[in-house]
Amino acid sequence: MEQGQIRISHLSKSYGDHTVFEDFSAVFQKGQTTCMMAPSGAGKTTLLRILAGLEKVDSGQIEGLEGLRISMVFQEDRLCENLSASANIRLVRGKKPWGRDKKLEAKISKAMAAVGLGGCEDQPVREFSGGMRQRTALLRALYSEWDVLFLDEPFKGLDEETKELVIEYTKKQCFGKTVIFVTHDRSEAGKMGGRLFKM
């Protein structure tokens, strides 16, 4: 196997009688963005969950992820309701998220402003709209310390103008890094760039 690859070999995964993957193989290049496109039910989310270590495979092998720090945007935002947006982002950083780190906070404020969430740092996320929550979840994933980032429809539910802004920001943050990005939307895939992978 090449050093710069994540290689999936002969993967099989079923839920009862429903087979999601049978002898599935794929290779993702490290240091680049891969846009994974497929119709609904093709197993895109399941594949991301397997790669993130959240699902076990029935058989097959995954190589190239050993020792790498993973980050992810799930289909749902999965935020801690009682925490502020800034706290949700800080939560995944370091061992003492309750401590104040002015440098990090300034960085987060800047990032939040870049995706249209300026001034909302201290607001509890339970008061946020769906789109605001989605962007907070994306920033949390981007601001964790990661080597591989999995994005499962991260721009879903955003209006066109905000989507443009957020895609542009995400693209900048992910440049030169290993990102696997799942989407249904051809234009999102085009804007994110990188290699297109059809399942």
Add this chain to the structure above:
Amino acid sequence: MSSTTANKKKKRTIRFWAVAVWLFVWQAVSVWIGQEILLVSPVVVLERLTGLVMETEFWRSIGFSLVRILGGFFLAAAAGILAAGLSAKFERIREFFAPAVMVVKAVPVASFIILVLIWVPSRNLSVVISFLMVFPILYTNVLDGILSTDPKLLEMADVFALPHAVRIRYIYVSQVLPFFRTGCSIGLGLCWKAGVAAEVIGIPDGSIGEKLYNAKVYLNTPDLFAWTVVIVLISLLFEKLFLAMVDGAVIRLERMR
């Protein structure tokens, strides 16, 4: 606030006029019966209560019972949280506790009081009884809370490799808290009822239970009512104070601004 919560609060709200009507009914029935020994009037109870608060012995008795009953409550809270945490983590521990908790819940408190009185000096009886009444409630509630923690948040914690301390503080605490709070609210009421009942049977010197026992022996109905009012007031006051402290602590704990 959701409409369901608002409705619940509305249902529980105690109105001054309703209390006044009940006091009036009490006074009227008492006057109608005309025998203080059968039903003392609220005015006489108030007079007796005013007399009692002037006595040093009154405060001493409250201190005696308060320390023991609340001691049992706090011990049960600590043990319940610890046992629930371990039970959530290890299936075998949950299986181990299940029959014991079921038995403690089912056995009548009077049986426990008589049994424990054989093992423990009467002055510490209320500690053990209070503990036994509160432990199963807090254990069950906290365990339910831990087990119903949103699995999606736990997956998020796994993906981002969050340390245990962070998971406990920001995921488990906020999920378990409503269960813990309900358990405390039920447990605080119950520990006073069971604790004083234990004192009435064990009759430790200088306790509230002893005062109730004496009121029964000497058919001193005003004292019986006055002490009952005291128990209700202390129980309510402590419940309000404790729950306010829990709420305040949680806000400080989980709010990371």
